[in-house]
Amino acid sequence: MTDALTRTFGALADPTRRAILSMLLEDDMAVTDVAAPLAISLAAVSRHLGVLARAGLIRQERRGRVVWCKLEPDALHDASIWMQGFGQFDPVDVDALDALLARERNA
8 A cells, every 4th residue: 555655645746736636626638638727848747647647546548539537536545544544633724824824924
């Protein structure tokens, strides 16, 4: 399980890959559609997609000449269970965190 967790957390460590996962939450997307809003080359997007696929977070399939990407919704299950083992972490109140950061910036 450690190798799978390493691949999962390694894939999640990059902000571009997290952005791709967020896009795929909405629906399956063609690789070119994934690349469109990103300020990187199509080759770089393909490398990011490869990392996500090897981690099992997405699945890619060819439909005709187009490669489609699909989020694997259960892929984060093991990572979630692993993190829950550290029970001392309380849920994060994102609004409170945002307010704190805004106060710090203005101080």
